[in-house]
Amino acid sequence: xxxxxxxxxxxxxxxxxxxxxxxxxxxxxxxxxxxxxxxxxxxxxxxxxxxxxxxxxxxxxxxxxxxxxxxxxxxxxxxxxxxxxxxxxxxxxxxxxxxxxxxxxxxxxxxxxxxxxxxxxxxxxxxxxxxxxxxxxxxxxxxxxxxxxxxxxxxxxxxxxxxxxxxxxxxxxxxxxxxxxxxxxxxxxxxxxxxxxxxxxxxxxxxxxxxxxxxxxxxxxxx
Amino acid sequence: xxxxxxxxxxxxxxxxxxxxxxxxxxxxxxxxxxxxxxxxxxxxxxxxxxxxxxxxxxxxxxxxxxxxxxxxxxxxxxxxxxxxxxxxxxxxxxxxxxxxxxxxxxxxxxxxxxxxxxxxxxxxxxxxxxxxxxxxxxxxxxxxxxxxxxxxxxxxxxxxxxxxxxxxxxxxxxxxxxxxxxxxxxxxxxxxxxxxxxxxxxxxxxxxxxxxxxxxxxx
Numbered sequence: 001x002x003x004x005x006x007x008x009x010x011x012x013x014x015x016x017x018x019x020x021x022x023x024x025x026x027x028x029x030x031x032x033x034x035x036x037x038x039x040x041x042x043x044x045x046x047x048x049x050x051x052x053x054x055x056x057x058x059x060x061x062x063x064x065x066x067x068x069x070x071x072x073x074x075x076x077x078x079x080x081x082x083x084x085x086x087x088x089x090x091x092x093x094x095x096x097x098x099x100x101x102x103x104x105x106x107x108x109x110x111x112x113x114x115x116x117x118x119x120x121x122x123x124x125x126x127x128x129x130x131x132x133x134x135x136x137x138x139x140x141x142x143x144x145x146x147x148x149x150x151x152x153x154x155x156x157x158x159x160x161x162x163x164x165x166x167x168x169x170x171x172x173x174x175x176x177x178x179x180x181x182x183x184x185x186x187x188x189x190x191x192x193x194x195x196x197x198x199x200x201x202x203x204x205x206x207x208x209x210x211x212x213x214x215x216x217x218x219x220x221x222x223x
Numbered sequence: 224x225x226x227x228x229x230x231x232x233x234x235x236x237x238x239x240x241x242x243x244x245x246x247x248x249x250x251x252x253x254x255x256x257x258x259x260x261x262x263x264x265x266x267x268x269x270x271x272x273x274x275x276x277x278x279x280x281x282x283x284x285x286x287x288x289x290x291x292x293x294x295x296x297x298x299x300x301x302x303x304x305x306x307x308x309x310x311x312x313x314x315x316x317x318x319x320x321x322x323x324x325x326x327x328x329x330x331x332x333x334x335x336x337x338x339x340x341x342x343x344x345x346x347x348x349x350x351x352x353x354x355x356x357x358x359x360x361x362x363x364x365x366x367x368x369x370x371x372x373x374x375x376x377x378x379x380x381x382x383x384x385x386x387x388x389x390x391x392x393x394x395x396x397x398x399x400x401x402x403x404x405x406x407x408x409x410x411x412x413x414x415x416x417x418x419x420x421x422x423x424x425x426x427x428x429x430x431x432x433x434x435x436x437x438x439x440x441x442x
Contacts, residue, residue: 003301066375066421067414068382070393075414078406156285163287167386174289187297195290202285 009184010193013176020176021197023090027172028159028205031097035158036151038098039105040144044135046106047113057106064103070164072096077168093165093172101158108150112143145217152209156202163198173197227403233412239395240416246391247378247420249313254320254377255370261325263354266332276325283322289383291315296387312384320377327373331366332358368432375421375428382417392416 045057064072076099077092087095116139124134144151166175177194181187265276283291295318296311335358343357385394396413400406 003303062422062425063414063418066379066425067417068379068393070382070385071396071410071414071417074393074396074406075410078400079410080407082405082407160285160287163289164383164386174287177290177293181297188294188301191290191293191297195286195294198287198290199282199285 005189006186007189007193009180009186009189013180013184016176016179017173017193017197020171020173020194021201023170023175024159024162024172024201027090027093027097027162027165027170028155030094031101031158031162032155032205034094034098035101036105036155038102039109039151040140042102042106043109043113044140047110048135048139061103061106064100065107069096069100069161070167072100073165073168089165089168089170092168093162093170096165097158097162100161101154104154104158105151108147108154109143111150112147113139115146116143141217145213148209148213148217152206152213155209156205159205160198160202173201227405229408232399232403232405232409235399236392236395236409236412236416239390240392240420242389242391243378243381243393243417244420246309246312246316246381246384246389247374250316250320250381251374251377253313253317254324257317257321258324258328261321262328262332265325265329280322280326283319284326288315288319288380289386291319292383292387308384308387308389311387312381312389316377316380316384319380320373323373323376324370327369328362328366331362331369334365335361364435368428368435371424371431372428375424378421378424379417 042057042061045053046061049057073092073096076096077087077089080086120138120142121134124138125131129137162172163174165172166178169175173194177190181190184190261276261279264272265280267273292312292315295315296306296308299306299311299314339357339361340353343353348356381391382393384391385397388394390398392413396409400409403409
């Protein structure tokens with residue numbers, strides 16, 4: 001049997017694809033920013049925080065890192081409403097991504113924090129900086145700079161992982177591909193197109209992360 | 224309406240978890256074997272070969288695993304064969320794991336000092352002998368912790384096979400939810416079973432890293 005690839009549907013469905021791309025980008029923008037913030041907080045809690053905070057944060061990190069994103073998503077979207085927490089599919093997708101990136105980001109950032117020599121912390125304190133100031137200026141910023149490449153990779157991984165949010169009917173890029181293949185029966189072509197777009201998005205997200213890194217750590221040379 | 228006890232739910236999920244374990248093993252071992260073959264090509268002195276494998280890795284690391292599964296599922300179908308979900312799932316997972324494992328192992332091989340290559344070459348060893356007797360034994364020690372760590376990703380990756388219709392733990396979770404209307408309990412259990420599978424792997428990866436590192440320092 002001979003099969004001919006047919007992309008003639010492409011112009012007609014381009015708006016659907018574009019809409020999907022926008023949703024995917026929106027998800028990673030919100031998920032990326034909030035996830036990194038959550039990661040910073042959790043890294044602080046695990047590395048330097050009070051003892052009563054260490055255990056619950058550790059449990060959260062281990063739970064998220066050792067379960068599939070798909071199940072986290074299903075638990076949030078299908079499971080939580082039965083205890084009265086209800087949300088739309090976009091919110092659920094965003095929440096799941098923030099929680100997921102928060103846990104992975106925590107471990108990456110924590111590695112950066114723990115690589116900070118103890119003397120730096122003491123030096124900051126001896127300059128009469130408060131513990132919070134010391135953490136912010138002396139510990140956190142150099143730590144983030146140190147692990148920024150790893151964190152960027154994780155953001156890309158979460159973006160690629162976000163393709164499963166189509167399973168709770170969030171209308172992202174994968175959802176668009178599913179929609180197109182159900183209309184045109186050109187499944188292979190639809191997924192080829194979306195796979196290529198994901199590849200491009202991965203490159204773009206990585207570039208954006210590099211630029212953000214340069215903006216955040218201007219006067220230092222990249223490690 | 225039939226009443227379901229908690230045990231009914233858990234029992235069905237555990238039965239389905241066997242498929243998750245089986246698929247993980249197949250993917251990890253298959254991916255490992257393919258990864259080893261790709262590793263030799265990746266560090267080959269032939270530029271074009273090493274580059275081609277580099278693109279392969281880039282492709283699989285830069286696209287969602289879900290897309291790879293869809294492509295395997297519908298791509299195999301293009302040859303006019305009826306593709307069972309397990310075949311597409313297994314194939315996609317093997318290709319995906321191989322890409323990651325190759326890259327992990329390449330890092331390990333490259334961390335071996337250049338002098339080791341030169342020393343073994345000066346002893347008249349061929350490339351395969353160098354790998355077999357000098358480089359791989361040393362690289363293996365460095366490679367074990369990240370490799371075990373990656374096995375966690377494989378177990379979690381198998382969850383996506385539920386989307387192309389392979390019945391394993393995640394799919395069973397959906398099926399059981401549809402029968403019992405208890406998503407909170409069911410997905411809670413599903414998450415716990417995954418955790419029970421993955422956590423020992425994560426933990427042993429951490430412990431191995433610490434152990435092997437200590438051994439390294441004493442050299």
